[in-house]
Amino acid sequence: MKKNNEKIAIIGGGISGITASVLLIEKGYKVDIFEAKKNLGGRAGSIQNKNITIDIGQHIFLPSYKTFLEVLDKLGLNHYLNIEKKxxxxxxxxxxxxxxxxxxxxxxxxxxxxxxxxxxxxxxxxxxxxxxxxxxxxxxxxxxxxxxxxxxxxxxxxxxxxxxxxxxxxxxxxxxxxxxxxxxxxxxxxxxxxxDYKKNVGICYFKKPFSEIIEKNFHSYLKNNNSNLFKTEKIEEIKSFQKKISLRSKKENYIYDKAIVATNLGGIKNYGENLIDNNVKTDSIINIYFWFDKKIIDEDFISFSDSKLEWVFSDNKLIKSKKEYRISVSISAANNKLKIQNEKLILEYEKILRKELNISKKVKTIRSLIIRSPKATQIKMKNNNIRRKNKNIYFVGDWTLSSLPNTMETAALSSKKLIDNHFK
Ligand SMILES: Cc1cc2nc3c(=O)[nH]c(=O)nc-3n(C[C@H](O)[C@H](O)[C@H](O)COP(=O)(O)OP(=O)(O)OC[C@H]3O[C@@H](n4cnc5c(N)ncnc54)[C@H](O)[C@@H]3O)c2cc1C
The missing domain is CATH 1.10.405 (Guanine Nucleotide Dissociation Inhibitor; domain 1)
Structure with a gap:
């Protein structure tokens, strides 16, 4: 592998930051990647709840997510993917x-x-x-x-x-x-x-929560390539400093040759001399998880037409303990539900779920959990709303490709385009 002496900072450990790290390392760069939270994955990530890790939403992908799948392959994660080609x-x-x-x-x-x-x-x-x-x-x-x-x-x-x-x-x-x-x-x-894919696209999903999948292999990939991951390190400010870039967190200052901002929009308070117009349209996703004491559906997922349920997923294939069966209801474009209290939403959706899936009264609900992602998607309204005055600071992330919707593939693609075009 050729060596590159420039040291690059990547701010944000979501899909775009992970992709940028992997592709830069392949080109011989050393990178340091900073993630504000405990978990990697960003909006594709997971949370801890009652000692289990749960994805914050149903992270579905298609076999046509070329860039995203290539990165997971490079990290040796194929065996964690359920790839459905039909x-x-x-x-x-x-x-x-x-x-x-x-x-x-x-x-x-x-x-x-x-x-x-x-x-x-x-x-x-x-x-x-x-x-x-x-x-x-x-x-x-x-x-x-x-x-x-x-x-x-x-x-x-x-x-x-x-x-x-x-x-x-x-x-x-x-x-x-x-x-x-x-x-x-x-x-x-x-x-x-x-x-453009020209083949069948089936619905694909991860076999384990995404943050768990990515954690170990990404860590060793970085370590083997003289690169580092700083978790729970929120970068507050980026500045130019004698042709270098300085990053400031609460704990530390760091100096780099170049920086790639891979945060969600508005993730950093101060972007240096660069101007970001926050004129974006955001929408929410709400996921409601129910644990039942009996298996509810045989399928891995069911889509509902003309119903509030939209898409329902089961974890039949992934389940370890046969005593609990998890169903998740994924509600998209959910801005209008943000003001409704958790208890009310859970009650409403459990009632609909029981009715539409004909769940017998004998089946007990063990527990439920609601995960709200208020800014799940961030669509840029104008094409030219990043004004980069400092040419050593770059921006990636799903919101930077305004012609595409916010997906894990868009996030990965934004980094691939940047690295292919700007890093030799
Ligand atoms: C509930 C939900 C369900 C979804 N379902 C799907 C799906 O099924 N299929 C699909 O393709 N897409 C789905 N998406 C969209 C997809 O997850 C996103 O498009 C993609 O993950 C965005 O990646 P990103 O790297 O651009 O941004 P992000 O994932 O937002 O990553 C940004 C990262 O930067 C970190 N960060 C922010 N500020 C700082 C800072 N100052 N310092 C350090 N770190 C910082 C954040 O913590 C985060 O980890 C879903 C999104 C949500 C919320």
Missing amino acids: LNIPIQYKGKKYLLKSRIPFFPLNMMFSVIGYKNLKFSERIKIIICLYKLSKLKDNNSKTSFLSWLKQNGQNNNMIKKFWDIISKPAFNSELNKISINHAKNLFKLMIF
Whole structure:
């Protein structure tokens, strides 16, 4: 491996900071990475609750998350991933289950057949969805202010098709209602995750909480490459100092040649001479976990159309003790629920869950937990709202790629683009 004498600071131990570290080390740089919290992973991370580690949300990915998967592979973490290469989504509507499923590995036949076989819609509606998907794949970049919802309606999609197909895929992917997503944004997501990938995309997930997975291997990767991780070290300020960059935390000052800011937007109070326009649209995700004394569903997940449940996940495959069965309900675009008290939300969702999954009264709820992520997604409203006056300070993170939604792949990709273009 070639050596590079420049020493780089990375601020933030989320997916973008981890990716930047791995890619810089590959190029021969030494890095120091600073994370304010106890756990790595950021918004893809986990928390401790009653002596167990729980992901703060259901961190789902697709086989088309190329950059993200490459980084996990470099860290030797493949065996912790449940990679599903076949599309197979059970979708429940009014108590009945339907499948969005494809076993054909060739694009676009895989997509066509999965939609054709989706009996939750009339045959004529399924054909209209296929035509609309085709039109979406042919759309060119434009600055149209049209929302995704309006575009769908202009292209022959009725409310039934929107609720039973487009909402299921797009609302959690964007963490936003369809009328708040621009058509350009929607097109970019489908292009990156589905159309350009050209193979089947199944729903993939981690076999263990993400912070636990990343911890050990990332630590040894850094150590073996003369690099360091500083946890619970919040950087408060970045400054220039005689052509170097100085970082200040409560405990210490550090000096580097260059710094990469991989925090969530607003993570640092003072970015040196650089100006960040905080004009972002944020939305929340709420996850409610229920532990039952009996198994509730056989599937790993079920999506619900036209229901408050949206997506429900089970940990059947991961469970160690057979005495407790965990179900999590993931609620996206949840800003309007932030003011509702935990107890009220838990009661409401347990009631819906019991009704929609037909859970017998004999099944006991052992406990529940609610995890709120109020700024789960941060979408930049303008393209040019980072004004970098100091050229040795760089910015990465999902919010920096304004053409894509906030995903783990977007976070990883933002770092890959930076390292490929600016670090030799
Ligand atoms: C509940 C939830 C569910 C989600 N589900 C999915 C999903 O299923 N699939 C998907 O692809 N994406 C999902 N996302 C989005 C995805 O997690 C994010 O897009 C991605 O993790 C963002 O990574 P990042 O590195 O850009 O930012 P972050 O994850 O926000 O990382 C920033 C890091 O910087 C640290 N930091 C901040 N300030 C400082 C400071 N001053 N000093 C030191 N460290 C600092 C933070 O603690 C954090 O660890 C979800 C997000 C949430 C919240």
